[in-house]
Amino acid sequence: MSQTAVIHEHKAVPQPKQHGKPGGFLAQANIFTGLIGGVVTAGVTYFIGDKLVPWGTQNADFSQVGLNALVFCTFVAWVIGFMAGIGAFAGPIRWALGHDLTHDDAEYMAGKGQGRMKYWKYTTDHKVVGIQYLVMALVLFGFGGFFAMLIRTELGATWREVFDPNFYNSLIGTHGIVMIIAMIIVVAGPLGNFIMPLMIGARDMAFPRLNALSFWLLFAAVPPLVLNLVLGGMRDGWTAYQPLGTQAPIGMIGYQVCIITFAFSTGIAGVNLITTIVTMRARGMTWARTPIFIIGTLAAAIMGLVWFPMFQYAQLLAASDKVIGTSFYIPQNGGSVWLYENLFWLLGHPEVYVIIVPATAGIMELMVVFLRKPLFSYKMAIVGFAGVVGISAVVWVHHMYMTGFAPQAGYPFMLSTELISIPFGFLVLVMLGTMWRGKAWNRLPMMIVYAVIFDKIIGGITGVYLSDVPVDQYMHGSMFVVAHFHYMLMGAGLFGAMAVIIYWFPKMTGRMFDERIGKIGFWTAFLAFQVTFLSMFVAGLQGMPRRVLQFDNAFEISNWISTIGAYFIGIGMLIFLYALITSWRNGKVAPSNPWGSKTLEWQTQTPVPLENFPVLPVVTSDPYGYGVPDPYLKVEEQLDKDDNETVGAR
Amino acid sequence: MSIETPVDQPEPPTNRPDPTHRMKEWFSRDYVRKIIAIFIVLTIIIIPIAWLVIHFLELSGGPASSIMEELETTIFVFTLVSAPLMAITAAVLVYSLFGWGSIKSEEPPMQENPAIRTNAVAVIGWTVATSLLAAFLVIWGMVELATITADSYGSTPASQQPNATKPIDVNVTGQQWVWTFEYPDQERIQSDVLVVPINTPIYFNVTSKDVIHSFWVVEMGVKIDANPGAVTNTGFTANKLGTFNIRCAELCGLHHAYMETNVQVVTQDQFDSWVREQGGKRTV
Structure with missing residues (x-):
């Protein structure tokens, strides 16, 4: 092969012809139109x-199966009709017809x-998709929080059943899955879509249309x-064990269609996030210069x-067991209940880290700004x-210690579960090291960080008990577990999310x-949270099983x-929402960089224009160049210098 | 450096400080001393929680088997070993809030803090400390798991257990929403209350007729799922007379909350007469 340099000439790519006004259908x-399309279909x-x-x-069985099939098809039709009505298929159809979208259409x-x-x-x-996600999350928290209040009302009214068991069991399941989503x-x-492309200096996500698709599938x-x-409920908890x-009742079909659709949405969003982060970082933003929030989003x-x-x-x-009468999970016909549990927890545990990791990474990002210090040991955070x-892939069986499906599995999975506390400990050290000797700028996001770390201490220590098989023999399925995961998911996850949303609020709105x-x-909310769940630990230790309505x-x-306590959490959250x-609606207008941050998203103007940056930025250093030389280090450097001089003299 | 260096010759004079100098200097810093003081105070505050946790565990009637006793020891030890880690994190948190202080201002503060990018001692020290802690928890947990597996059924059939006392088999069946106990060696008598003699190993074959239940004998520290289409095993040796709780620990449908019964731990004589009343025959 000769070493001829091939020079690509700049050719005009043939553009599709514009038909009618931009946008077309x-x-x-x-x-x-989406709602009408969905309901009509x-x-x-x-x-x-x-x-x-x-x-x-x-036979007698068939009427139930027939109803299930009918409801399943109806829900699937709703999803397809809605997506058609909102125009999700317009792009592919026009492409297939040879009328591809033009630049103006895009x-x-x-x-x-x-x-x-x-x-x-x-x-x-x-940016629009980010705002849509934020509002959607707030609406879901509204539902989930309201269900939580109903659950606590039932459990507080110890002398009677406020709700009938079917409705109560549906409540706990719906509360669980709504809150998880x-x-x-x-x-x-919101932040992965709105902030992340800005933060890496990109004009948009890698696949903008998939981005819209992922949100509306979730919707x-x-x-x-x-x-x-209202369809009879899904009365089996969020795990919906088989x-x-x-x-x-047929409410369970609603849950199943929701999860199947939501998994498509998550997969599409995941592909989009990963592609964007890997391929679209600004010129000069090497992996070592990538902000830690981007790494966290990538991990999630x-x-x-x-x-x-x-x-x-x-x-x-x-x-398919319900709709067409297969028996994957029905032991009488040769199915296995353990198959479901394994498949479920293969997601079930990594999902906890999908929740915790971006919130933790976001907190690290804002700590740096409010402490005016570089991130402590960026490599350790990575x-x-x-x-x-890595380890999240091999810990799922710790949810199944007591199922008896493999008694010997307790040993390896206890090992992996204890092991995952080591990388998690690294993240704690990064936070503590970033705090070390820093005078904090006393603003609400930074104060929430302290609250989050406090919750992580309690959630982490109680997690140590639960990772241990013998102790789990007592704790499994008790209120102790409920209190523990609320400390991790709400105390660390949700409060952390509140901190990062306030931090990026000026840029987004x-x-x-x-x-x-x-x-x-x-x-x-924070104080009431401690009251609620510390007291729930006590109930769990005394031996109260979870998901009961009388005890x-x-x-x-x-x-x-x-x-x-739970009512006060509700009050606190309503005040926060207010x-x-x-x-x-009418807060003080924000300057483009109110926190004096060095990451890219704050360097563009607010509100952010359509393609984010007038000129794409070039990155020359990592975004953590805060701080002054360490005064103590001066003394030590002097010592080192003296050492070197002595060696040299010798 | 060659080995012929005369030993009696004095070291050449240098201004190199004592190797422990930096450590001494670090420990002499004001904030380090204060954080250590807070750490010690917090540890002293946190440690009594170990007793508090055990107190809550025993509120419903205390450990009634060796398994539960071992389990309480484990919880106690885990609380103790986690206390320092908890305390050091909380101490930095407290000192960050009140010691290094904070800035109240509307604008981003002009004052910048020391640019500490990393610190090899802290990173290695923390990694080693948390790894050692995790290793301790794993080893303790595995030894404990082996012990309680031996104490309960484990995978050894009842006939091969090396116990002096003849063990009693009980078939436990969960169904929505009751427990049924069948004594196969006592003429298959059935009961909805578990009655067991004290100091005798009891082995359970647990199954379910419909959906997944979880057989939880609270004060014995024993729990195993009752799965339809499969038999799981567990067991215990009660060492305390009295009536204790059995609950279902896995959501099993509408009336899951009411799926509970009792275990009555009685003397061997009382057990024999109970068996006769039920129409069975003596155990031994």
């Missing part, structure tokens, strides 16, 4: 399906010149889930992409995240967050305390 499509499917099902011609899809209407449409701009999207959704997945409460699930996206399909398989098989991602009211709300007199006092909404 998409100009008409919005959330309302679902209605038609139900009507036709009802005619097709041969009711009464089969700009229209990104929300150019549409004002506020773009938030209600199939908009591809990452909300927690998965609350950091990786379409929620109604089947929440509707289960074969219990086969007994459940990898875990979500790899493990979410397991949850999807679990629910697909469960749905090793920590990598370790969590163009307004400053009202810290005076927000502070009252947060600290009310022994011995647990009454701790449950009363928990219920009062602060969020009022500051969003």
Whole structure:
């Protein structure tokens, strides 16, 4: 081969011809056409399906299976109809017809010149998708929090059943899965979409249309889930263990369709995040100069992409048991209950880290700014995240110590579970080291960081008990577990998410967050949180099983305390929400870099223009160049210098 | 350096400080001493929690088997060994809040803090400390797991257990929402309350008729899932007379909350007469 340099000439790529106005069908499509499309398709499917099902011609079992199949098809039709109505298929169809989207169409899809209407449409701009995710997460927290209040009301009213058992069991399941979905999207959704491309100096995500697709799939997945409460409920907890699930009313179908759809949404979002982070970082942003929040988002996206399909398989098989009468999980017909549990927890545990990791990384990002110090041991943080991602793949059986499916599995999985505390400990050291000798700028996000670390201490130590098989023999399935994972998911995850949302609030909304009211709300919620869940630890230690609606007199006092605490969490969260909404509507207008941060997203103007940067930035150093030389180090450097001089003289 | 260097010759004079100089200097710093003081105070405050946890565990009637006793020891030891780690984290947190102080201002503060990029001693020290702690927890846990597996059923069939006392087999069946106990060696008598003699190994074959339940004998520290289509094993030797709780620890449908019963630990004589009342025959 000769070494001829090939010079590519700049050729004009043939552009597709513009047909009509920019946007075409998409100009008409919005959330309302989506809702109409979804409801109409679902209605038609139900009507036709009802005619097709041969009711009464089969054995007694068949009517239930027929109903399940009908409801399943209706929910799937809702999802497809909704996506069609909002215009999700416009791009592929036009491509197939040879009328591909033009540049003007693409700009229209990104929300150019549409004002506020773009938030209600199939908009591809990452900033719009970020805001949509944020609002969606808030709505889900609203649902989940309301269900939590109902649950605590039942448990506080120890003298009677407030709700009937079917509704109560559906409540705990719906509370669980709604909160899990909300927690998965609350950091990786709004901040991963809005802030991450800005932070790496990109103009948008790698696949803008997939970005819109992932959000609207999530939107379409929620109604089947929440509707289960009026369709007879999904009374089996968020785990929906089989074969219990086969007994459940048709509400369970809503749960299954929701999970199957949501897993598509997560997978698409995961691919998009990973591709964007790997390929679209600004010139000069090597891996060593990448902000830690980006690394955290990448770690979470990898875990979500790899493990979410397991949850999807679990629910697909469960749905096929219910809908077409297979028996993957029905032991009487040769199925296995342990198959479901394994598939479920293969996602179930990594999912906890999908929640914790982005929040932790976001906290590290803001600590640096408020402490005016570089991140302590960036490499250790990377090793920590990598370790969590790696080991998270092999810890799922610690949810199944007591299932008896493999008694000897206790040994290796106890080992892996204890091992994962080491990379997690690295992350704690990074936080403590960043605090070390720093005078903190006393703003609400920084104060929340202290609260989060406090919760992590308690959540971590109680996790040590639960990772141990012998202790788990007592604790498994008790209220102790409930209190522990609320400390991790709410105390560390949700409060951490609140900190990072306040931190990036000025960039996302163009307004400053009202810290005076927000502070009252947060600290009310935080103190009430301690009351609620410390008291729940006591109930668990005394031997109260979880997911019960009545219990022994011995647990009454701790449950009363928990219920009062929970109401105050609700009040605190409402105050916080009030602060969020009022500051969003008419807060103080934010400057482009209110915190004096050095990461890229703060260097562009607020509100962020359509393609983010007038000129794409070039990165020459890592974003942690804060701080002054260590005064103590001067003395030591002097000593080193003296050493060297002595050696030289010799 | 050659070995012929005369030993009696004095070291050449240098201004190189004592090797321990830096450590001494570090420990003489004001904030280090204060953090150590807070750490010690917090450790002293946290350690009594170990007793508190055990107290809560025993509120419902205390350990009634050797398994539960071992389990309490484990919880106690784990609390003690985690206390220093908890305390050091909390001490840095407290000192960061109140010691190094904070800046109240609207604008980003002008004052910058020391740029500590990394510190080899801290990184290595922390890694070693947490790894040692994790290693201790793993080893303790594995030894303990082996012990309680031997104490309960484990995988050894009842007939091969080396105990002096003849063990009693009990078949436990969970169904929505009751427990049934069958004594195969006592003419297959059935009961909805578990009655066991004291100081006799009891072995359970646990299964379920419909959905997954979890057989939890609270004060004995024993729990195993009751799975449809499979038999799981556990067991205990009660060492305390009295009535204790059995609960279902896995959501099993509408009336999961009410799926509970009792275990009555009685003397051998009382057990024999109970068996006769039920229509069975003597055990021995």
